[in-house]
Amino acid sequence: MQHETASEGSLAGVTVLEIGVFMAGPFATMQLADLGARVIKVENPAAPDPTRSTGPFLEGSDSSRHSSPFARLNRNKESVALDLKSEAGREAFLRLVAGADVLVENLRPGAMRRLGLGPDELAELNPGLVYASASGFGQDGPLAALPGLDIMAQARSGLMSITGSPDGDPVKVGVPICDLVCGLYTALAVTAALHHRDQPHGDGRGQQIDVSLLESGVSLAVWEAGKYFATGEVGRPLGSAHQAQAPYQAVRCADGWVTVGAITPKTWNGLCAALDLPHLHADPRYADSDGRHAHHAELVTEIEKATTALAAADVVAALDLAGVPCAPINDYGQVFTDPHLSRRDFFWDAEHPDAGPVRQLGSPMRLSATPARRGGAGPALGADSRAVLGEVGYTDAEMDALLGTMAP
Structure with a gap:
């Protein structure tokens, strides 16, 4: 036809x-x-x-x-x-x-x-x-x-x-x-x-x-299969946190939330510098992504001490300037009017x-x-x-x- x-x-x-x-x-x-x-x-x-x-x-x-x-x-x-x-x-x-x-x-x-x-x-x-x-x-x-x-x-x-x-x-x-x-x-x-x-x-x-x-x-269970077939461990809910790397999740700010993904040496260094967290950068527990993931609860608590003192827009601006992957959590009213998509x-x-x-x-x-x-x-x-x-x-x-x- x-x-x-x-x-x-x-x-x-x-x-x-x-x-x-x-x-x-x-x-x-x-x-x-x-x-x-x-x-x-x-x-x-x-x-x-x-x-x-x-x-x-x-x-x-x-x-x-x-x-x-x-x-x-x-x-x-x-x-x-x-x-x-x-x-x-x-x-x-x-x-x-x-x-x-x-x-x-x-x-x-x-x-x-x-x-x-x-x-x-x-x-x-x-x-x-x-x-x-x-x-x-x-x-x-x-x-x-x-x-x-x-x-x-x-x-x-x-x-x-x-x-x-x-x-x-x-x-x-x-x-x-x-x-x-x-x-x-x-x-x-x-x-x-x-x-x-x-x-x-x-x-x-x-x-x-x-x-x-x-x-x-x-x-879609790529990370979960990698964990189970290697160790037998069964995946569980993690909120917004990543299954294997940290920090890679939403963090609280003064007026909302921001997602961050500082999992490489460069982006981890950038996050610590942008948020003025030299003590985290010097902490041997957080020297690499595996260590940061193993202690991610404590790590995020420390990061949020800095981010909760700032507006979400200011956190995004600072992390963007430092080359750290980040984004605000938009609702669909914001998505459907987003300037980038438009x-x-x-x-x-x-x-x-x-x-x-x-x-x-x-x-x-x-x-x-x-x-x-x-x-x-x-x-x-x-x-x-x-x-x-x-x-x-x-x-x-x-x-x-x-x-x-x-x-x-």
């Missing part, structure tokens, strides 16, 4: 079908769409992506409401409304599959197979199709059939066991990190599979991709046909020749059904019968 876009990208010419709900699948395809792929989001007209009903909402011109999170997570995509449980909807979907390069789905394992749309069935129709499945716990194994939301993956992966303060209640990472990383891994695996398919040794054939929230979360044009407005401009988070992937695409906000349900189905041979009469009252 050919599709013209206002801005070509690295994946221009690649067509992706998404059967995605909530976060992991749609976040994966958002990355692919940002990179230029055509992403067609297929939703059940009677039970669309639940994110559509997640607030807060943007007010449309006709008093309609549009999910603000959906408008960002599903930017640069098209929407086709099909009931895959109906014979007519399934047939229409198969026509789309025949011309697609990629399918990304994040339904419960087995759901697609029960619809007759599993990877083996679709490979017979389209041998070049890359079939990517994102799920809570993977496509097989004892946990595969369980519902897997981000917080369950954070719990089982160990992330919640090391997040928070040492004596506090269990805390999850503030963003749905397992969902998001699973989406990133899925997008990366898709690009790798496409590359392999299009090489001579790939023989033009696609493959299956299985990415789980659980394994995505466990893959200067780099990170935030941008995507046009929504009913709600107007919708502010977007930029793509962190900055490519000099094929920059990330900046197209439309998340589409209305079924907004592109007629255009897309017309491309695969449906007549107006056939689309009337298939779509009924769902077509916009």
Whole structure:
């Protein structure tokens, strides 16, 4: 299927079908769409992506409401409304599959197979199709059939066991990190599979991709694995402190907090000089990073004797001047108006046909020749059904019968 876009990208010419709900699948395809792929989001007209009903909402011109999170997570995509449980909807979907390069789905394992749309069935129709499945716990194994939301993956992966303060209640990472990383891994695996398919040794054939929230979360335990597999020690919550080096954490100031990372000889020397701490620099317990980490509680207490007498901005200014890595802890009101991000044009407005401009988070992937695409906000349900189905041979009469009252 050919599709013209206002801005070509690295994946221009690649067509992706998404059967995605909530976060992991749609976040994966958002990355692919940002990179230029055509992403067609297929939703059940009677039970669309639940994110559509997640607030807060943007007010449309006709008093309609549009999910603000959906408008960002599903930017640069098209929407086709099909009931895959109906014979007519399934047939229409198969026509789309025949011309697609990629399918990304994040339904419960087995759901697609029960619809007759599993990877083996679709490979017979389209041998070049890359079939990517994102799920809570993977496509097989004892946990595969369980519902897997981000917080369950954070719990089982160990992330919640090391997040928070040492004596506090269990805390999850503030963003749905397992969902998001699973989406990133899925997008990366898709690009790798496409590359392999299009090489001579790939023989033009696609493959299956299985990415789980659980394994995505466990893959992040680099320091914890280094500790456990070397010594048997199990990681515990450390607040903002680093697992192996010091000082590398948030320290208290007179009016807030500042993060510091003085873990090399140069930056440690700089911190001691900037905060006028010659006695710490001379203390043999703090001569190297291992020693500082072994005594980090005492060390931070001493550092805070200096920082609590100063405003956070003054601490940052002094440490910046000394070349010591540091940063204030910003809230999102500060982040979304940050001068540095604004200067780099990170935030941008995507046009929504009913709600107007919708502010977007930029793509962190900055490519000099094929920059990330900046197209439309998340589409209305079924907004592109007629255009897309017309491309695969449906007549107006056939689309009337298939779509009924769902077509916009």
